[in-house]
Amino acid sequence: MCFIKIIKTIFILLILCNNSFARIVEEIIEVPVSVINNNFINSPKFEQKITVTIFRDDAKKSSPYLLFSHGRAGTDAERAKFGRSSYKINSEYFVRQGFVVILPTRMGYGVSGGPDADFTGRCGSKNYKNGHQAIIDQSKQVLSHVFNLSYLDKKGIVAGQSVGGFSSIALSAQDIPGMKGAVNFVGGDGGDPIKNPNNPCDAHLIESYFASLGSQTKVPSLWFYSVNDKYWGEKLPKDWFAAFQKAGGKGRFVNLPAYKDDGHSIFNGNPESWKSDFEKFIKEIGF
Helix, strand or coil, X not given: CHHHXXXXXXXXXXXXXXXXXXXXXXXXXXXXXXXXXXXXXCCCEEEEEEEEEEEEECCCCCEEEEEEECCCCCCHHHHHCCCCCCCHHHHHHHHHCCCEEXXXXXXXXXXXXXXXXXXXXXXXCCCHHHHHHHHHHHHHHHHHHXXXXXXXXXXXXXXXXXXXXXXXXXXCCCCCXXXXXXXXXXXXXXXECCCECCCCCCHHHHHHHHHHHHCCCCCCEEEEEECCCCCCCCHHHXXXXXXXXXXXXXXXXXXXXXCXXXXXXXXXXXXXXXXXXXXXXXXXXXX
């Protein structure tokens, strides 16, 4: 018995020593992508490299992926100043939950530069599907590229914030290898919290697009919205989720509390408000 206890003690110490050398590393790579957006005249093909940030635990030989899609800035100047998608604090949290976090900076933004590839049209004549197809295509090409990395499992989830949250639901309708779920943080499009708060452009088209995605979705999803989101208001997201669910989409809607004067920034501003539901969700889908 004493010998067994000694062996167990040594084993525990080895684990503790190994974990003491673990660290979250941040890597930056470039990935070639090609997209077509039919919202442009003659539907040009846009081809270039985009910057992709990766966070991972270097002590783990292999981990599932979490592809995270950023939101959309309102003007060309704002998109140019976007910088690089990293969400460092939340990304490191996702790594501690067991994921390799993949964050593309899409075409038209910050360090990636290039044309406004996910343009959805002018207010009053939106085509959200065309614009989001460009996000879908970039996301799928990035995943195809990183699936070759030795430290990444070909199973995981997709997630995103704002326009990226919307596109995470669009991605849930795609045949992506190993995708087990989607997480939508305050997802939507066409909002203007200053000139037209709580009333995004062509909201009925957003609802119909979510409904079409509900009829095609492949995996369960989790939807987070703050009650004082000035981009969409409190009612519209519930209508969107209801349309998605009525069409066959599987998911759960979570009301998050108000955050300061605009809950649209709650993903970064108050992560404690959504972490427990996120952890419950990933456990339910097998992580």
